[in-house]
Amino acid sequence: MGKTFYFIEMSNFDLTENEFFTSQQLTLDSTKKDADPLTYLKIVDANFYKGYMRLEGLHESIDKTPRRLAGDLEYLTQSIVGGDKPFDCYFNPDNNILIMNTSKHNVIGLQRRLIKNFPKTFVPQQGELDFKYLLNNLSNSRIIGSWFNNIQGKVNAIGLFGERVNLDDIFKYYNDLGKLSAITVEWLLEDVDQPLNIMFTKKFGVVLNSTWDKKNDLDFLIKIQPLLFEPETSIL
Structure with a gap:
C-alpha cells in the first residue's frame, strides 16, 4: 500500500499557540444537527527529526450520503466524516516546508479551511510541480x-x-x-x-x-x- 505525502511551501506558518484549531459549535440537545466540521494542526513533537517537528492533523468534512443510526428510523441527510482519522505532518521552520501524510482531499480541504480561519498566520504558496x-x-x-x-x-x-x-x-x-x-x-x-x-x-x-x-x-x-x-x- 502506497504512502502519500504532499509538500507545501509556506509563506507564513505561525504556530505561536502550538496549533491551528478551527472553532466548533456544540450540537444542540434534542436535535439531530451535527456540530461544525473540525480542522486542526497541532504539535506533538517539536524536535522530531533533523530539524522537523511532527504535528497531528485532522480534517473533517460533510458527507451528504443519506444514512441512519442503528435503531433510528429517521435518515440523516448528511453527516460529518473524518474525525476518526488523524494524520502525521512534518514542518521545518528553517525552510518553511510542510509535509502532509494524508489524502489529496484532506490536503486541499485543510488548507482552504485554515486559510479562511487564519488568513495572516497560515499562508501556503500556490503552484504546481514543474x-x-x-x-x-x-x-x-x-x-x-x-x-x-x-x-x-x-x-x-x-x-x-x-x-x-x-x-x-x-x-x-x-x-x-x-x-x-x-x-x-x-x-x-x-x-x-x-x-x-x-x-x-x-x-x-x-x-x-x-x-x-x-x-x-x-x-x-x-x-x-x-x-x-x-x-x-x-x-x-
Whole structure:
C-alpha cells in the first residue's frame, strides 16, 4: 500500500499557540444537527527529526450520503466524516516546508479551511510541480509510468506504462496534447533488495511504496525535496 505525502511551501506558518484549531459549535440537545466540521494542526513533537517537528492533523468534512443510526428510523441527510482519522505532518521552520501524510482531499480541504480561519498566520504558496525540470533531473532514471489529463479528445486522461516510457514518441505526442499530471519512477536504492517505485504528482505529491518507518520516510523525503523546489539541482 502506497504512502502519500504532499509538500507545501509556506509563506507564513505561525504556530505561536502550538496549533491551528478551527472553532466548533456544540450540537444542540434534542436535535439531530451535527456540530461544525473540525480542522486542526497541532504539535506533538517539536524536535522530531533533523530539524522537523511532527504535528497531528485532522480534517473533517460533510458527507451528504443519506444514512441512519442503528435503531433510528429517521435518515440523516448528511453527516460529518473524518474525525476518526488523524494524520502525521512534518514542518521545518528553517525552510518553511510542510509535509502532509494524508489524502489529496484532506490536503486541499485543510488548507482552504485554515486559510479562511487564519488568513495572516497560515499562508501556503500556490503552484504546481514543474514536470519539465523534474524530467530533466530524472534523465538517468527509469520512468515506468505517466498520466496526462486535460486532453482535448474523447477521453479526459491517458496513462502510459513501460520501461523508460518518457522516451517514446507517444509520450511526446500526449504531452503536447494535454498536461502531464503524474509520473512513476523506479529507483534502485542501497540496502533495498527490490526496486522502489515513486510517483510524483502535480500538486507536489510523492507516493512511496515502502515499509519504512516515519524517520526513514522523512529521510527519503528530505533527500528528494530539491527535485521539487530546486529543479535545476540534480541529486539522483
